[in-house]
Amino acid sequence: MSDKIVAHIEANQKKYVDRLAEAVGIPSVSGDASYRHHVFEMADWLANEFTKVGAQVTKRPLGKQEIQGETIDLPPALLGQIGNDPAKKTILVYGHFDVQPALKSDGWDSEPFKLVHDEATGRLYGRGSTDDKGPILGWLHVLEAHKELGLDLPVNLKFVFEGMEESGSEGLEELVVSEKNGFLAGVDAVCISDNYWLGTTKPCITHGLRGCAYFYLTVSGPARDLHSGVFGGVVHEPMTDLISIMSRLVTPEGKILIPGINEQVAPLTDAEREVYNVMDFSLEDINSATGSKTTISDDKVSMLMSRMRYPSLSLHGIEGAFAEPGAKTVIPAKVTGKFSIRMVPDMDGQKVIDAVKAYVEDEFKKLGSRNTIEFKHDSPGLPWVADPNVSAQAYQHWNYEAAFRATEKVYGVRPDLTREGGSIPITLTFADTLNCNVLLLPMGRSDDGAHSTNEKIDLSNYIKGTQLLGTYLYEVASA
């Protein structure tokens, strides 16, 4: 990318911050029906902004959704395109403009939907600042810089921005599949900026994601909630049964106790181990991100492998039991325990589901309870790796090479090649459906607090990240 564009981006920082404030100011929470109109508002705002910088933008309806007992419209996906030169490569960019819920009372230091620029630390606080409005605006500003400088893009750019990523990306997979030979025809590679550096100082490029399978165990017995004075000791209590089963899923050290899960994990090679060894990551990074000293291991490689290449099981909560503050002595009649398993290669969705179901039902039988258990699961999000046989220095696809070179140019350092512990199911859909290379090129840092309170993006990441996205397009063009 020319120094002129780099300088232009540098010079427009204030405008970019103001625009991020506008975007953060629209509380586009996808998981709450009462906020849905804001997700539509956000789609309109983005469509307008991208149109102004020269993109052809279509708002694509995705149908309807059942949420909180209501049937409401899904927010549209934005399909955009700029450039159509057969001599150029075509890059597809993905992002999402919906956000996680946030209330000041959750523990935020400021209003979550009002961007706060802390000049002392250079941080921009606000829901969506890093996940994923900042990165989307990065692409916008790359286009704007070209328009304002009167320059053509070095590639043809297409984008798909969705408004349901935080709520299961409803409708998106169908759209991608249906547009395979339509809008998405001719895509040479995909670039997604919706994850984070491994630490807080060194950029990375991400070539893998864990998948996620979500489970619901419902134990029921009595027809109604019971008085624990009258019935305590007399009946099998659903909570006692459920807690017993939930305690058999995973140890406090994170070991999954369900037979047939760990057996599916791809064996570790020496080459792969070396990848973790060289990564820029420290115990301090993770302690700073969690605000605690609660890692299971203090060993760097062990921590990285737990996050990137081994499955994990988290217990999220119980529906139907007493969850409010204070004391209540009722015996709940029906309780649903919820947990998820992060999946890695070579785990198979159906095999995982079968193993969990068999184990849970067996263990429940052992309880000898007269209550009943019901097992449910969501459709599992599978793990994704662009190439499982990577080593630190040897990922050779031109898409990755372009990202490496761009990062070196902008940050002066060769990025780590990482895998992410989280899940972005659409990544796998892009890879499989479009049959092309996909990479994740993060803008923010590990301590940005996506999904948490006081979400932020550092101004330097926001600005250099924008330069990175632009530079990446030039490196793709020359690859």
Added chain:
Amino acid sequence: MSDKIVAHIEANQKKYVDRLAEAVGIPSVSGDASYRHHVFEMADWLANEFTKVGAQVTKRPLGKQEIQGETIDLPPALLGQIGNDPAKKTILVYGHFDVQPALKSDGWDSEPFKLVHDEATGRLYGRGSTDDKGPILGWLHVLEAHKELGLDLPVNLKFVFEGMEESGSEGLEELVVSEKNGFLAGVDAVCISDNYWLGTTKPCITHGLRGCAYFYLTVSGPARDLHSGVFGGVVHEPMTDLISIMSRLVTPEGKILIPGINEQVAPLTDAEREVYNVMDFSLEDINSATGSKTTISDDKVSMLMSRMRYPSLSLHGIEGAFAEPGAKTVIPAKVTGKFSIRMVPDMDGQKVIDAVKAYVEDEFKKLGSRNTIEFKHDSPGLPWVADPNVSAQAYQHWNYEAAFRATEKVYGVRPDLTREGGSIPITLTFADTLNCNVLLLPMGRSDDGAHSTNEKIDLSNYIKGTQLLGTYLYEVASA
């Protein structure tokens, strides 16, 4: 009691039902600050009704309370008196005019605060119908009958009605202690109608209650909720630790696993076993009450002893974890597990607390987690028995004899002498502070669904129960 009074009560059924509808129509939920004004409204309504039938009623303020972050006034206790004849015995009556929360959406078939008289079954449905507005109105109607028939009561009657029973009876114990030599001076015995028959056909008199100790286990670690993709497998998760500890408290068969609890239970004598043997109670009663077949044992004596004379431990829920419908993949940063232990003679409150604390902290250490656990408890409600050495036929205090004879006259059957699994802590306060005999004389049936959905009282229990309360006063007078 004269046939005239019995007939008068019989003749006024419709008025009594209408009055119960009025009382149920005031949603006097004590556990929710936004309903507090209705508890005051209920106190006013009752004070007015009892004044109209000749009682001298005082509304006694009980100070303030912290609830849901607000400081609000506690509802007053109603202190009432009718008659002051030194030649007569003085009976103290207790009841409560607050109720448990109820929403139609909890699963009620009708609006909980609108009394529904199902003529086909003779049932009166509504929150508070049996717990405890029906019994309070029973006393009201005994007084009204005497006034309308121009008769004097056979005893001096005092009453204490509170509006915080469902929320820990805040302020009441202090009131009883402070009025020991004041308003409560001269009380010869106490009668409480705030529990239920053992089954659905045979009346009972209750001479014991289990106590209740309530515990809070808070496991915390990360400074904020964490993304389970990024941190799952890497950190010690508070939920995993908490569920593991909660699973070690009690078995699905109801066996308490905390050392030092079961050891405190008074040994069973042959005489006591015989009490359970003769009680009118069946598996069908309990299955009908729970709407299920989920008893741990099908043996009558075993079920009765589990409810009346052995401790039990119930897991109520988890605060801070995901409790709503749907899927959420967060790792909660801080979770509080809540459970209670029903206490029986000879369990000691402090010994129970010490045993739970020691066990929980020991077990937590075994986990090897880097999270921390915090142990809290409420002030325990102790168990009460009017006489632990009872046999079915040999409870000889005149207060109990009067209740036996009254029940035989009204129902034509000698009642069972039972203990209750639930807790009414003020019972023990009355017994110890006033140093006099206390009995529980229930009006409703085991399947009334107090604290549950579709709470009801049978019209026959409401009317015959009123006759019972009146007859009891006459039997006391002639004892």
